Amino acid sequence: MEVLLIGAGQVTSRLNMTLVQHGHTISAQLPNLTPQMLNGFDARALIVVSPECSIAIDTLVYAAEKGRYILVVAGGSDAVTAWANSVNIPSYAYPPSEIDVHNLLDELRRVESGTVATDDQYRRAVLGSEMAARLQSGMAIRKIAVTSPKGGTGKTTIAVNMAVAMALCGISTYLVDADANAGALGFHLRLDRTNDTLINLLKREISAKSRVMSGIASTAALLPSFVQIDNLPSLRVLPGLTTDNLADPVFSEESGIQRIGEVIQGLYNVGPSSNGVTIMDVGINPAHPLHSAALREAESIVIVIKPEVPDLAETLRWVRSIMSEVTRFAGKDAAHEFVSTRVKICYNQVYDDTFKKAHNTLRDSMKSEGIDFDIVPNGIIPFVDPKLATDAVNSDYREHILIWRAKKERPEELRAFAEALISFTAHFVPTITEAAKRVGIIQFDEGKRKRRTWFGF
Incomplete structure (x- = not known):
């Protein structure tokens, strides 16, 4: 060595x-x-x-x-x-x-x-032993799915930035591309090497003649599939599909669908087994066997939408679809409980407080459809300067990912984004706000603010 x-x-x-x-x-x-x-x-x-x-x-x-x-x-x-x-x-x-x-x-x-585990040393070094211990003991939710009812909402951007934010704060974070429509997670993270892909992992397990994956053994077997991100030892990634074709008959057979669920369950368990978190970037069709398994096994489901009429309509369709899917497995009452307790709405690319009108429209539409539980906005992520947003995906530097850049360069243009993202992530890790201040992702220095943003930060 x-x-x-x-x-x-x-x-x-x-x-x-x-x-x-x-x-x-x-x-x-x-x-x-x-x-x-x-x-x-x-x-x-x-x-x-x-x-x-x-x-x-x-x-x-x-x-x-x-x-x-x-x-x-x-x-x-x-x-x-x-x-x-x-x-x-x-x-x-x-x-x-x-x-x-x-x-x-x-x-x-x-x-x-x-x-x-180098991430354990990283966590203690950047936070101190006492803060590191409180961070790990204060995790409320460890299995998170990030999805969207339609394309173009910034679903993968939110998933990647949440994962990077957690990892920068010392949380052992495992990020999985579970988008059956050939997700772009690998491009966001500029992966130049991989240990495995989810599609290859699924095909191997589905075609296996004997079942070797169960419980703790399956988690240990899945760990090597993740690749550690350079310069961020607490983040490991499993990229998704090398093709958008999942038409192989083995994926439609009952035994294959069951094995998909077993693999997804094992991947979700990787994070908690390391005293960390697993985040899955899930595709837009909740009826797809891969997406269905990823949503079903999640402790919390983040729905990323923009406050626009097409997104609201698709969100209503998505809620109906996921409720129908869960009802098929567990009944109507369980479906209502599943959606009302696990779903968190994250509005993305918000300009001003017009999202309130959009959200009221969504809530009224759900009531008119007979969906008799209230749904509230849990995250409000502001619009980001277009140049920084473009760099976050297209530049040659992984550190241009928005939340990483907010920590490294601290541009004023990313202050509101960083604070809003950390505020939303605190739904899952309540102690992350203090950790984010400790590592320099967010700073509450009012003297340097040029203006106060509309949502109070």
């Missing part, structure tokens, strides 16, 4: 030789490190010999954000040692004993084999 070694003394040099003898590659041995210097190396692990180097805590946090796994050979009571102890970074005595070196090498082997 490639290791970046920070230190300039005899202990560091002896450690250098030991690492090479055990098959590791040393990217460089440096007396100090800055974020700019770190960007020049692809090392997976960073070993800091704190008494023999100069390094700022901010640089170590930056290294954790970039997915580098940090180990510290610690001095008695210097700042690096105190920080490592406060966030449970693996640390070893200085000078290290033979047992310390053995334990350090064992930790590197675990990192190389993938049995160490």
Whole structure:
């Protein structure tokens, strides 16, 4: 494994030789490190010999954000040692004993084999141990479907930005493209490599002669299908379809439909099994076997719409369709309970408060159709500057995804979007607002505001 070694003394040099003898590659041995210097190396692990180097805590946090796994050979009571102890970074005595070196090498082997979760270190490094623990214990909903009644509403944009926001806040987030119409999630995230795709996974499982997936075993088997996003260790993605053709007869057979449900259930369980969240980007037709399974197994369903008449009409049709689908499985009462307790309406690309009129129209239409429960707006996402919105999808940089850019560059034009998105995401993770402030996605600095937005932020 490639290791970046920070230190300039005899202990560091002896450690250098030991690492090479055990098959590791040393990217460089440096007396100090800055974020700019770190960007020049692809090392997976960073070993800091704190008494023999100069390094700022901010640089170590930056290294954790970039997915580098940090180990510290610690001095008695210097700042690096105190920080490592406060966030449970693996640390070893200085000078290290033979047992310390053995334990350090064992930790590197675990990192190389993938049995160490770098997202856990990232979460503690950027939030602190106390905030990280509260964030993980405060998750209200861990299985989320994001869908829409029609195309063009920004469904995938909301799904991607919610996933990135959670991941930036340290939540282990698993994002699945479950759109049977050949979803665009992979393009949004600029995936240049994949471990698997949902379509290939489904075909393998449906055609398998024996059922090997069940419970915890299925979750463990599905983990390798996800690819970790570079520079964001807490986000893993399973892209969707390489074709928009799901006409293979095996998908229409009863046994195949049942297996789709088993796979979807297993994918949803991946997030909670890692003490995190699974988000599925689901296509617009709720009757499709893939979409039906993704919606049925979700703890919460986000419906993304624009406050426009065509979207309202399609939303009404969608509600009727999903209620019909659930009624078929579980009866009318269960269908009413399913929709009323799980569905959350997220209005997207909102200009001003005219969405209120649109929502009243939707509510009145539902009542006239005999759908006797109220539905309220749960999220109101403002319109974003067209140049930034275009960059979010078309530029060469993954960090131009809107919420990521809001954290990295903090443009005033994205302040309202970031605050509204985090406010909506708090339906699922109530503690995310505090975490978002801690990592710099949102800032409540009224002195820098040019104007107050209509929805109160």
